[in-house]
Amino acid sequence: MPTQPQPPNDLYRPERPDQFMTQLTRLSRVLFFSLTLPGVRRSSRLPTPAHVPAETPLTVRSRRDLAPDVAEFTLTAQRPQEPLPAWQPGSHLDVILPSGRMRSYSLCGDPVDTTVYRIAVRRLANGRGGSRELHDVVLPGTRLTARGPFCTFPFAAEPTVLFLAGGIGITPLLPMVREAARRGLDWHLVQTGRDHASLAYAAELAALDPIGTRITRHCYDIEGYPDPAVLLARAPRSAAVYCCGPTRLLDSVRRTLSAQTDRGLHAQRFTKDSVAEGAPFTLRLRDGTRLPVPADQTALDVLLDAYPAAPRSCRQGYCGTCRIQVLDGTPDHRDHLLTSEERDAGALLPCVSRAEEGTLLSIDI
The missing domain is CATH 3.10.20.30 (Beta-grasp domain)
Structure with missing residues (x-):
């Protein structure tokens, strides 16, 4: 049997194996045996509650407004200098709010800093209540609980990358952009939104693009809804595409890419359709x-x-x-x-x- 490859060093803690890749390697080994050994059936069994990551008590250290309806919350352990569980770009937390609601929010800080988590939340007046609670009730000093981090939108760090962000969809992409810049990858970001005031993290992104050649901003109030073909033309055909935003943006990008079988799309949605014609x-x-x-x-x-x-x-x-x-x-x-x-x-x-x-x-x- 060929020797199994070992996971590389962690990007953020070089002294130990990369934790995400370690888990991915373990999963690949399980799949290898389940697919090749006779008589072994693949199972979709989920982790039992005993394997669910422990809840982490957190304290809101600070809050700042990024846009008229977007606020960023910086979270720490209840002992502020205590390190938090490590994470990779594309990870999110399941945050349990004071009301007991649980909502998922992308981590938008820097994984190198293990003392804080940063999440940014757009207030949705007609949403299910989680964003309104964070904006209206949660203040510095508020104690929350989180599960995770979970990485369901991993960044593979391809040599050439195009990031497409729609509105608050910039949050999971920001750590990826930061990592692409840190690695010296050939990357480009297209950030779209209603108007310039709605584009969060403009200053942080500008610092990652000092020459001003890698970031394009598209505002609907001036340029109308973007043509996905024009967005995709911002990077070479060989570029991997990471897209996060509302359903309309992702659907239009997906349709445009459907004929380009040589191009990879990594996507995450930031809107969730309500249940239509549901029955118990x-x-x-x-x-x-x-x-x-x-x-x-x-x-x-x-x-x-x-x-x-x-x-x-x-x-x-x-x-x-x-x-x-x-x-x-x-x-x-x-x-x-x-x-x-x-x-x-x-x-x-x-x-x-x-x-x-x-x-x-x-x-x-």
């Missing part, structure tokens, strides 16, 4: 546990309550990160990714897909 149904796990799914929640929401570390990313049925296997029952598929063959074989994306009212879906978890 039930998930049954392999151990017999039943998880009721209400009409106004997704199956993924319910799984995350039981397994906070369950994989997820776009929550729109595009990326396939949350994929699970149905053992029995008839799903109502609403995703944009799975083929007919994959659906017939039992694949399901619980972020959007459901079942008919009163239906029981047995899943391989």
Whole structure:
């Protein structure tokens, strides 16, 4: 059997192996044996609660306004100089707010600094309440709790990279841009927004582009909605594309790239569609546990309550990160990714897909 490669040194702590790559290496070994050994069946089993990362108590050290409706919160351990769990660009925290709501926010600071986490949140007047609570209730000194960090939008540091940010979608991309600049990669960022005042982190980004040749800003109030072909033309055809923003931006970029099979797209959405025409149904796990799914929640929401570390990313049925296997029952598929063959074989994306009212879906978890 060929020798398995060992993970490289950590980008931010050179004295130890890279933690993200270590986990990726372990996963590749598991997949190698599950795919090659006879009689071994692949399973979509999620981590048991015992494997969920511990909750980290945090304190809000400071808050600053980045745009008229965007605020940044700097979080520390309750002992301010105590190091926080390490993270990679593209990671996020699941933050438990004072009300008990749990919301996911991208880490937008620098992983080199292990004493603070930084998150930036846009206030959504018609949202589900989490952003309003952060803006209106959470002040310096407020104590919060977080789970993670989780990396569902990893940065592979390709030699040539194009970053496309729509509005608050700049938050997961900022650490990637910082890392691309640190490594000397050939990178370009297109930052889009309603107007110049809405473009967060302008000063920090300018410091990463002192010559002024790598960052393009596109404001809708002046230039209208951007043509995705024009956005993609900002970098060579060989560039990997990292895109984060609202559904409209990601869908337009994805459609434009659909004919360019030699170009990679890494995407994360910052909007979540409400459940349309939802009806209550039930998930049954392999151990017999039943998880009721209400009409106004997704199956993924319910799984995350039981397994906070369950994989997820776009929550729109595009990326396939949350994929699970149905053992029995008839799903109502609403995703944009799975083929007919994959659906017939039992694949399901619980972020959007459901079942008919009163239906029981047995899943391989």
